[in-house]
Amino acid sequence: MLVEKYHDGNCEDKEILASIRKAVDASIQLRSKKDLIEAFISHVNVDTQVTTDWRRFVLEQEENDLTEIITTEKLKNEETRKFVANAFRDGALKTTGTEIDKLMPPVSRFGGGSRAKKMQGIIEKLKAFFEKYFGLGIAEIKAEEQEQPAVYETEPSGS
Structure with a gap:
């Protein structure tokens, strides 16, 4: 999962963020979830347990x-x-x-x-x-x- 990669890179890799945005924009199923995904990413930090915190x-x-x-x-x-x-x-x-x-x-x-x-x-x-x-x-x-x-x-x- 790209968000986990972003987390593992200490939330600093802007290329992964761009990849996440491209993946969301390219997916019909994810477009309606774009705001939700971006809001979660804005809360991700080094202490985040990505799967648990996402749920x-x-x-x-x-x-x-x-x-x-x-x-x-x-x-x-x-x-x-x-x-x-x-x-x-x-x-x-x-x-x-x-x-x-x-x-x-x-x-x-x-x-x-x-x-x-x-x-x-x-x-x-x-x-x-x-x-x-x-x-x-x-x-x-x-x-x-x-x-x-x-x-x-x-x-x-x-x-």
């Missing part, structure tokens, strides 16, 4: 971005999170049917088309969010975190 960074950014969408669009929290989790699981964001409608706050259906406009705005934000994070293993990372047993300190038994 943590992606989860934090995903949570922040999803919370922002939920808050700004006044979406229903539980329903939106379930909808997004299902989209990552299924590999596609379902924008037809009543799925999006279930996420939306109550809006008058007779308000001159503002509901349809609001729904289209929500769909666009969710699509951009999905494209940014899909393929990064969000569901897998979250599943691994849940499977890891908690470490408890135990008292030695006095028997």
Whole structure:
């Protein structure tokens, strides 16, 4: 991974940074993730554990971005999170049917088309969010975190 090479070179090799940018720009799958990758690279330093810190960074950014969408669009929290989790699981964001409608706050259906406009705005934000994070293993990372047993300190038994 180029980011690990950059890290191993004490975060000073500008040629590796140029190679990273070229690789991202050349890849259709990575273009939507460009801001995310560049933000992570800007945080890389000699103390960074690239793989572990990348996973943590992606989860934090995903949570922040999803919370922002939920808050700004006044979406229903539980329903939106379930909808997004299902989209990552299924590999596609379902924008037809009543799925999006279930996420939306109550809006008058007779308000001159503002509901349809609001729904289209929500769909666009969710699509951009999905494209940014899909393929990064969000569901897998979250599943691994849940499977890891908690470490408890135990008292030695006095028997």
